[in-house]
Amino acid sequence: MNSLDDFAQARLDALEARGLRRRMIITDRFSETGARRGGQDLVSFCCNDYLSLSHHPEVIEAAREATARYGTGSGGSRLISGNTPLYDELEGALARWKQTEDCMVFGSGYLTNLGVIPCLAGKGDLVLQDELNHACLFAGGRIGGAAVKVFRHNDLDHARALLAEHRAAHGTCLIAVDGVFSMDGDLAPIDGLAALAREYDAWLMTDDAHGLGVVGGGRGSSFLSPAKSDVPLQMGTLSKAIGAYGGYLCASRPVVDLIRNRGRSFVYSTGLPPGTVAAAIKALEIIERDPDLCARPVANAARFCAALNLPAPASPIVPVILGEAHRVMEASAELQARGFLVTGIRPPTVPEGTARLRVTFSAAHTEAEIDALVAAFRALGLAG
Numbered sequence: 001m002n003s004l005d006d007f008a009q010a011r012l013d014a015l016e017a018r019g020l021r022r023r024m025i026i027t028d029r030f031s032e033t034g035a036r037r038g039g040q041d042l043v044s045f046c047c048n049d050y051l052s053l054s055h056h057p058e059v060i061e062a063a064r065e066a067t068a069r070y071g072t073g074s075g076g077s078r079l080i081s082g083n084t085p086l087y088d089e090l091e092g093a094l095a096r097w098k099q100t101e102d103c104m105v106f107g108s109g110y111l112t113n114l115g116v117i118p119c120l121a122g123k124g125d126l127v128l129q130d131e132l133n134h135a136c137l138f139a140g141g142r143i144g145g146a147a148v149k150v151f152r153h154n155d156l157d158h159a160r161a162l163l164a165e166h167r168a169a170h171g172t173c174l175i176a177v178d179g180v181f182s183m184d185g186d187l188a189p190i191d192g193l194a195a196l197a198r199e200y201d202a203w204l205m206t207d208d209a210h211g212l213g214v215v216g217g218g219r220g221s222s223f224l225s226p227a228k229s230d231v232p233l234q235m236g237t238l239s240k241a242i243g244a245y246g247g248y249l250c251a252s253r254p255v256v257d258l259i260r261n262r263g264r265s266f267v268y269s270t271g272l273p274p275g276t277v278a279a280a281i282k283a284l285e286i287i288e289r290d291p292d293l294c295a296r297p298v299a300n301a302a303r304f305c306a307a308l309n310l311p312a313p314a315s316p317i318v319p320v321i322l323g324e325a326h327r328v329m330e331a332s333a334e335l336q337a338r339g340f341l342v343t344g345i346r347p348p349t350v351p352e353g354t355a356r357l358r359v360t361f362s363a364a365h366t367e368a369e370i371d372a373l374v375a376a377f378r379a380l381g382l383a384g
């Protein structure tokens, strides 16, 4: 072996020893909630396709038509030749749905955070983050060279203390949080953060990857309060409830225009495949017209939680924390043996000692499927 391979192998061995080595398993999502692994048909409870729109016939047809009309790829970055006519329609629909002046779509949610945050907070500036934020908010915060301060999860007093200590010494200040926390399923205290942002001349940004389509009547986490929350930067992804791929930022016209000009992960990256943009347009149309569909994933999560005496969920994501990585992987395997796909989530995705089963619910799960999962959790002593 050469030194490069030695280096890689040593790192892999260390991960293996800690139960943290990851392996990809081919998963054939053959139906709305069905997943086939190694010849076994499973009911999946670990998918972010909360409304199962990736399998919706109208969405598939829209993608097919756009692919036939415009081709499989966009052929360039959007500032060169990749800006298909479909983008205007999607960005207009997202801006209307989020009640902002403008919107821009990126290649993914991760790329959105990598592109947006450094445009607004660079060297000499401050980014305040919740400790449980998604990895790409942290990556976006670091990439521009801003000072990053981390407050305890959903702790407004800690956030205030950090602002009081550090705000004055910095230029701009961004407060960035998951609207719905991806691994815990709880909500950020958005109105409290918005008030802090006003007080300290900071800009609030929510990552609503897990909010769009499933909370706030389908509009996302800024729409949970009776009055729309004051969030000038709402980003999210098209890869979860929308069932397609891509990311977006909904914001004011000048902000979006600045990021169109300076967001490096946008400027220097190819536009999305037209079929993907068309699928997102159709999925959003379905979300807008069907509030009952949007309410179902949380209702399904609530059925599961009530049966197992778990706290009522705020979103379709229910964490069942088991603690140790090996234990979680064992539990996941035991559930698989009973016909359920619930993958284990381990550090560094979640903090040390909090490895968990992250159970996610779709609008398409039946009561019988949920009840069977409850029975399996009980039988395996995982909850209840």
Ligand SMILES: Cc1ncc(COP(=O)(O)O)c(C=O)c1O
Residues within 6 Å of the ligand: 108, 109, 110, 111, 134, 136, 178, 182, 207, 209, 210, 237, 238, 239, 246, 247
């Ligand atoms: C909170 C959060 N933000 C951003 C992302 C990244 O989005 P994408 O998968 O579109 O890159 C994810 C998940 O992948 C997420 O959970």
